[in-house]
Amino acid sequence: MKRRKVDLAQAPVAVARGTDERFQAATPLRALLNKVFPDHWSFLLGEIALFSFIVLLLTGVFLTLFFDPSMKEVAYDGPYSALRGTEMSAAYESSLRLSFEVRGGLFMRQMHHWAALLFMASIVVHMARIFFTGAYRKPREINWVIGIILFLLGFFAGFTGYSLPDDGLSGTGLRIASAIMLSFPIIGTWLSAAVFGGEFPGHLIIGRFYIAHVLLIPGGLLALISIHLALVFKQKHTQWPGPMRTNTNVVGERMFPRYALKQGGFFMACFGTIALLAGLFQINPIWLFGPYRASEVSSASQPDWYVMFMDGLVRLMPNWQIYIGNYSIPPLFWPAGVGLGVIFTLPLLWPWLESRKSGDKRIHNLLERPRDNPERVGIGAMAFTFFLVATISGANDVIADKFHISLNAMTWAGRIGLIVGPPLMYWVAVRICLGLQQHDREVLAHGVETGIIRRLPNGQFVEVHQPLGPVDDHGHPEPLEYGGWVVPKKMNRVGALAPAIKGFFFPVEKPAEAPVSPGMPPVSGKDREEIGSGR
Amino acid sequence: MTTVHHDTEPAQPVDVHDPKMTRFDIVKEGLRRDEIEIITYESQFQGRDSKAEKRVVRNIALLFMLSGLAALVFLAAYIWWPWRFELGETMSDFYTPILGISLGVSLFALGFAILAWAKKLLPHEVSIQARHDGASPSDEQLITGQTALFVGDELAGGVQRRPLLKGAIGLAAAPLGIVAAAPLIGGLIENPHKGSPPPLFSTGFNPVHNNGQPVRLAREDGTPIRPEDISTGGQATVFPGIPHGATNEFADSPTLLIHLRADDAEETRRNAEADRRNAGSMYGDYVAYSKICTHAGCPASLYEQQTNRLLCPCHQSQFLITRNAQPVFGPASRRLPMLPLGVDDEGYFVAKSDFKDTVGPDFWERP
Numbered sequence: 001m002k003r004r005k006v007d008l009a010q011a012p013v014a015v016a017r018g019t020d021e022r023f024q025a026a027t028p029l030r031a032l033l034n035k036v037f038p039d040h041w042s043f044l045l046g047e048i049a050l051f052s053f054i055v056l057l058l059t060g061v062f063l064t065l066f067f068d069p070s071m072k073e074v075a076y077d078g079p080y081s082a083l084r085g086t087e088m089s090a091a092y093e094s095s096l097r098l099s100f101e102v103r104g105g106l107f108m109r110q111m112h113h114w115a116a117l118l119f120m121a122s123i124v125v126h127m128a129r130i131f132f133t134g135a136y137r138k139p140r141e142i143n144w145v146i147g148i149i150l151f152l153l154g155f156f157a158g159f160t161g162y163s164l165p166d167d168g169l170s171g172t173g174l175r176i177a178s179a180i181m182l183s184f185p186i187i188g189t190w191l192s193a194a195v196f197g198g199e200f201p202g203h204l205i206i207g208r209f210y211i212a213h214v215l216l217i218p219g220g221l222l223a224l225i226s227i228h229l230a231l232v233f234k235q236k237h238t239q240w241p242g243p244m245r246t247n248t249n250v251v252g253e254r255m256f257p258r259y260a261l262k263q264g265g266f267f268m269a270c271f272g273t274i275a276l277l278a279g280l281f282q283i284n285p286i287w288l289f290g291p292y293r294a295s296e297v298s299s300a301s302q303p304d305w306y307v308m309f310m311d312g313l314v315r316l317m318p319n320w321q322i323y324i325g326n327y328s329i330p331p332l333f334w335p336a337g338v339g340l341g342v343i344f345t346l347p348l349l350w351p352w353l354e355s356r357k358s359g360d361k362r363i364h365n366l367l368e369r370p371r372d373n374p375e376r377v378g379i380g381a382m383a384f385t386f387f388l389v390a391t392i393s394g395a396n397d398v399i400a401d402k403f404h405i406s407l408n409a410m411t412w413a414g415r416i417g418l419i420v421g422p423p424l425m426y427w428v429a430v431r432i433c434l435g436l437q438q439h440d441r442e443v444l445a446h447g448v449e450t451g452i453i454r455r456l457p458n459g460q461f462v463e464v465h466q467p468l469g470p471v472d473d474h475g476h477p478e479p480l481e482y483g484g485w486v487v488p489k490k491m492n493r494v495g496a497l498a499p500a501i502k503g504f505f506f507p508v509e510k511p512a513e514a515p516v517s518p519g520m521p522p523v524s525g526k527d528r529e530e531i532g533s534g535r
Numbered sequence: 536m537t538t539v540h541h542d543t544e545p546a547q548p549v550d551v552h553d554p555k556m557t558r559f560d561i562v563k564e565g566l567r568r569d570e571i572e573i574i575t576y577e578s579q580f581q582g583r584d585s586k587a588e589k590r591v592v593r594n595i596a597l598l599f600m601l602s603g604l605a606a607l608v609f610l611a612a613y614i615w616w617p618w619r620f621e622l623g624e625t626m627s628d629f630y631t632p633i634l635g636i637s638l639g640v641s642l643f644a645l646g647f648a649i650l651a652w653a654k655k656l657l658p659h660e661v662s663i664q665a666r667h668d669g670a671s672p673s674d675e676q677l678i679t680g681q682t683a684l685f686v687g688d689e690l691a692g693g694v695q696r697r698p699l700l701k702g703a704i705g706l707a708a709a710p711l712g713i714v715a716a717a718p719l720i721g722g723l724i725e726n727p728h729k730g731s732p733p734p735l736f737s738t739g740f741n742p743v744h745n746n747g748q749p750v751r752l753a754r755e756d757g758t759p760i761r762p763e764d765i766s767t768g769g770q771a772t773v774f775p776g777i778p779h780g781a782t783n784e785f786a787d788s789p790t791l792l793i794h795l796r797a798d799d800a801e802e803t804r805r806n807a808e809a810d811r812r813n814a815g816s817m818y819g820d821y822v823a824y825s826k827i828c829t830h831a832g833c834p835a836s837l838y839e840q841q842t843n844r845l846l847c848p849c850h851q852s853q854f855l856i857t858r859n860a861q862p863v864f865g866p867a868s869r870r871l872p873m874l875p876l877g878v879d880d881e882g883y884f885v886a887k888s889d890f891k892d893t894v895g896p897d898f899w900e901r902p
């Protein structure tokens with residue numbers, strides 16, 4: 001039998017045909033290659049969260065290879081001599097080993113921690129973008145809800161994660177978590193006993209947090225992130241208003257080649273940022289905290305930044321205890337139990353609250369500039385002021401120490417700020433939005449300020465305005481409609497200046513000729529004359 | 536590179552098998568089928584091989600090479616740099632920074648190379664794709680709704696007609712549903728009050744842990760303490776003098792033993808004697824308070840000698856030692872429990888009994 005010669009050049013075609021025969025992939029694949037994405041820098045904030053999550057998964061798997069989630073007491077016998085001979089849990093001992101005795105282990109640990117901080121930060125900033133531009137409106141309410149749940153999951157992923165090393169700082173965090181559970185009315189003691197397997201600290205909590213941190217929570221995150229992205233894909237991204245852009249189209253670039261390539265580059269830049277942070281900035285130096293001892297804590301005990309708002313609320317809460325017969329509700333319950341619940345529930349319901357109030361049930365694919373919805377911006381400013389005051393209060397002892405302020409004054413400032421700040425910032429934000437709106441309308445009605453001052457025959461000075469549209473018989477601009485998009489407010493935005501020269505150190509291209517006004521021929525060298533004394 | 540400019544007429548279907556079609560024509564046919572209109576697709580450079588294009592290509596190539604070089608630096612450092620930790624200033628201190636910088640530079644260079652490639656070399660493009668949102672056509676809605684109802688009728692309606700099935704399904708489902716919850720409840724739920732003495736209301740100073748004898752106060756290493764071991768104005772953290780007394784097994788037991796100055800001690804005693812529970816708990820000028828904050832359970836361990844206050848570093852609750860450790864500032868609502876102090880025959884401190892108040896963070900059923 002004669003062997004048939006394999007035609008290598010035809011192999012891709014054969015494979016592609018074979019694949020299509022089995023999976024009918026041609027049409028969906030083409031639709032994927034062709035899918036159009038709108039582009040704006042603010043649409044990349046969510047990507048940072050996604051990329052950080054990928055780094056978290058990669059580094060996290062590495063860490064599990066060396067971490068021992070056990071609370072068995074062992075004596076440390078490693079190279080870090082300050083702790084040698086100290087009794088500690090196997091979890092803490094293996095975290096030290098990971099930091100000191102695994103090649104590149106400390107780097108991976110720090111990368112994991114920095115990626116987690118970046119993950120949470122980008123979620124918050126991404127959420128602010130979604131909120132202030134109204135991107136959560138119909139039909140995207142469910143994706144907003146998923147986003148909030150992702151933050152909540154990230155919050156618990158972070159807390160369970162930094163509790164694992166069982167060092168002095170994280171043990172204190174666990175102690176507070178147990179106290180928060182205890183503070184719940186009726187079920188408190190049962191809740192804490194169920195989670196810790198008896199009285200705090202017990203012997204189980206690290207193992208339980210471990211499985212939550214490496215399987216349950218990441219599983220939830222992965223599933224919800226997939227749904228989040230699938231919905232963005234299915235519902236197509238929102239876009240800013242602008243030329244050609246309508247509520248029923250997407251203006252942008254096709255996914256391939258340019259858009260996907262840019263995403264890849266951006267991923268590498270995010271990854272690089274995390275690597276630089278991890279290499280250059282020490283984070284969570286657990287060996288300095290020592291193993292957890294119920295009797296020891298250092299001053300300036302702060303959780304990671306995304307938990308700090310809760311710590312701040314707990315610090316600011318006045319010591320109001322409620323007694324009901326033989327029972328009581330400790331003050332800790334209000335900020336940590338009720339507070340956390342409200343802080344997550346209100347945003348969850350926000351899209352429906354807003355559409356109920358405005359009666360707007362239409363589908364929105366065009367974003368709204370923040371200034372065009374002052375009330376929303378005001379509410380957002382309120383929420384972020386609250387979050388910020390609470391977060392700052394979570395470090396009020398450090399601020400008091402570094403700036404020589406009384407600790408009690410810091411607490412009182414936080415208490416007052418938490419109540420006075422949000423309404424104040426609501427008012428400020430609404431006023432700013434209205435001012436910006438008004439200025440947009442002014443420019444549309446009168447034109448751009450040119451900076452040229454003209455003196456009228458009667459001696460009055462007026463500034464010459466460049467109309468943005470046609471003018472009527474008297475030379476007055478005809479009023480223009482506001483299109484929901486940026487109004488040019490500077491002369492170089494309407495082409496008054498020569499185009500920017502390309503190139504960093506020297507021009508890559510010959511600069512284009514500056515537009516020449518027919519009334520004012522450009523001044524050349526021979527026309528110039530040195531200004532002398534006049535004699 | 537192909538330059539396309541917006542033409543007003545909508546694209547017409549074409550025969551893609553026509554041999555005269557260029558590849559881009561076929562691509563455009565695909566776009567038409569995906570309801571995409573390509574408005575602009577043009578090279579960012581004038582002509583082929585322009586000076587500007589060559590410069591961009593050179594820069595991108597340089598970035599790729601820089602990326603590879605930095606990756607090599609990472610590998611070399613990873614393999615040969617002395618990485619084992621030693622206390623003091625050694626070469627190993629620079630191991631993590633070198634890894635971070637080399638990997639960071641490598642990834643950044645790669646990222647910028649890709650970004651520059653995409654943004655500068657690939658043609659500039661504006662495309663418009665149609666969106667379809669809103670509900671499905673009304674007949675589709677109707678058909679799907681009726682189908683669902685039909686399925687519902689078949690199942691639920693069938694059960695309605697056959698009452699025996701209804702009961703039987705209920706009998707099967709209810710116990711099996713509880714089975715799913717049973718291991719969680721049976722395994723996880725613990726009675727927080729089981730045990731004698733009840734754990735939430737007792738500490739390591741309970742005489743039960745010492746065969747009914749009063750428990751000694753001990754340092755972290757287990758050695759007992761005499762009154763003269765603590766100078767006036769001084770303080771020490773003490774633990775129950777029982778096996779494992781200083782470990783996290785007795786996490787609610789750490790106690791702060793304070794030797795007060797005479798005038799402060801006088802005031803403290805006066806306030807303690809006036810209190811039903813704290814009366815008789817001081818020993819001379821010595822007083823002992825639970826170190827576990829009644830707010831969230833952190834050790835309230837910062838002792839301000841001048842004002843006689845204890846500060847909890849977690850949430851800044853402040854307790855006034857001379858006034859039965861009542862909270863004077865911050866979120867704590869309950870005073871720190873006082874340990875009844877005594878001295879045994881050998882002159883060592885003992886706890887005459889367990890704390891009389893409940894130690895640690897507050898909860899619902901605390902009496």
